[in-house]
Amino acid sequence: MQKHQMLIDGEWVAAQKGEYFESFNPFTGEPWALIPRAGAADVELAVAAARNAFKNPAWRGISASARGALLRRLGDLVARDAEKLGILETRDNGKLISEMGAQTRYMPQWYYYFGGLADKMEGRVIPIDKAGCFNFTLEEPLGVVAAITPWNSPLMLATWKLAPALAAGNTVVWKPSEHSSVSALEFGKLFAEAGFPPGVVNILTGFGNEVGTPLIAHNDVAKVAFTGGDRTGQAVYEQAARGIKKVTLELGGKSANIVFGDANLDNAVKGVVSGIFAATGQTCIAGSRALVERSVHDEFVRRLVDFARTAKMGDPLDPGTQVGPITTKPQYAKVLEYIQIAKDEGAKCALGGTAASRPECGSGWFVEPTIFTGVDPKMRIAQEEVFGPVLSVIPFDGEEQAVAIANDTQYGLAAGLWTENMGRAIRMSQTLEAGTVWINTYRATSYMSPFGGYKRSGIGRESGLSAMREYLQEKSVWIDTSGNVPNPFVMR
Ligand code: NAD
Secondary structure, X not given: OEEOOEXXXXXXXXXXXXXXXXXXXXXXXXXXXXXXXXXXXXXHHHHHHHHHHHHOHHHHOOOHHHHHHHHHHHHHHHHHHHHHHHHHHHHHHOOOHHHHHHHHHHOHHHHHHHHHHHHHOXXXXXXXXXXXXXXXXXXXXXXXXXXXXOOOXXXXXXXXXXXXXXXXXXXXXXXOOOOXXXXXXXXXXXXXXXXXXXXXXXXXXXXXXXXXXXXHHOOOEEEEEEEOOHHHHHHHHHXXXXXXXXXXXXXXXXXXXXXXXXXXXXXXHHHHHHHHOOOOOOOOOOOOEEEEXXXXXXXXXXXXXXXXXXXXXXXXXXXXXXXXXXXXHHHHHHHHHHHHHHXXXXXXXXXXXXXXXXXXXXXXXOEXXXXXXOOOOOOHHXXXXXOOOEEEEEEEOHHHHHHHHHHOOOOOOEEEEEOOOXXXXXXXXXHOOOOXXXXXXXXXXXXXXXXXXXXXXXXXXXXXXXXXXXXXXXXXEEEEOOOOXXXXXXXX
């Protein structure tokens, strides 16, 4: 079994207590790597390193253009190592190499884009209303950013934080998920190679309560950038609030993929399948509710089931595999529990509904692609995030009812619309409570376009120009130009 070290102040180290935990390969169900189990003492060291690096002229004193150049160099190194990093992700989290490899190959674009933005975040001169005063603004970094990430798209979701945080001149302590540390540690080797000074990026491996909690509580952490489940996000938000820290939260979803009778049904079937089965449902943007207009409901379900039935399951490292295992054993149990809940609630199982015992699934934690019909929008299976290959199909009549059902959850991450009526598509894009709306497509994301949630799906935006603002603070600077300080007892 490989034994790993974590990154503090440019050094590869064990945890202070010398403890390790096992990381499992979800396809074999076997442990394959030993990861340092960090704790509060390691948090102290990593935050001190990040704090010192933030003040160090080697980082603070270089120009924004030089920071941009470092980010672009990092992008080139990620491009060079994309295949290796993708394979490590798949070993660790069991998601398909076709998906993880596509993500690691696309990741350099974030470093190029935010590297380009680094020297373009200009302040403003305000045409101030006070005579004898000149007023301008500065865009300044926040300080030490705590980045806490989940296991489902480990390096991509870290990149969404690291690229703008570093472009803005912050330093970072990153805690990857305990289920996907290996790719994070391999990726961590690239910072020194790209030329980042020691301590600018630190990586602490371990568990949420042992690393995440002291990290968020630390006085020298200025901002928490978190992606994960909404309950964890709530705890992170509450704790960050005690220190009045800035936060961005990217949380879960129960996104609706809405199919109208006038849609190109072949495309809509592909879109619904891509939304729920392509990533084994283990994506925050899973289109886990298919809302289907009653006039085409039966025909659509028939085509959907026929298509989903052909999905090839098996080794996620095989590029031909379409549905992989569930990443962790507890999550596997949770998905099966939700399937039982749906059955108990009276939903009708049109496909799957069991653990997968196909020979090609080996000893991995696989669940059959599952489709429930006859789902009432109030059922738990239609309201709660399952994070597995389980789709709820809900019929509707007309646009108004589609919007009402789509918006009737506590989440608001994304929505898909399948219709040839562009007037309706644009109307609905304005009424759907979701941070992203896809029309006749699904699961498209880009470094250029803001991503984030409405309602319980999160706070703040990642990617695009908006993301830079999440890592900067604006300072207002006043200068007297009159040479004559007026009456000190009257506010100017
Ligand atoms: P999780 O919430 O269990 O864990 C996320 C991270 O938080 C991990 O690194 C974990 O160790 C850490 N953590 C756990 N408890 C903590 C605490 N008390 N304080 C600080 N950190 C703590 O999520 P997960 O199971 O790894 O990921 C799946 C969830 O992430 C799903 O709900 C999914 O929807 C969500 N997600 C959201 C997005 C998005 O961008 N909106 C993207 C991917 C995943």
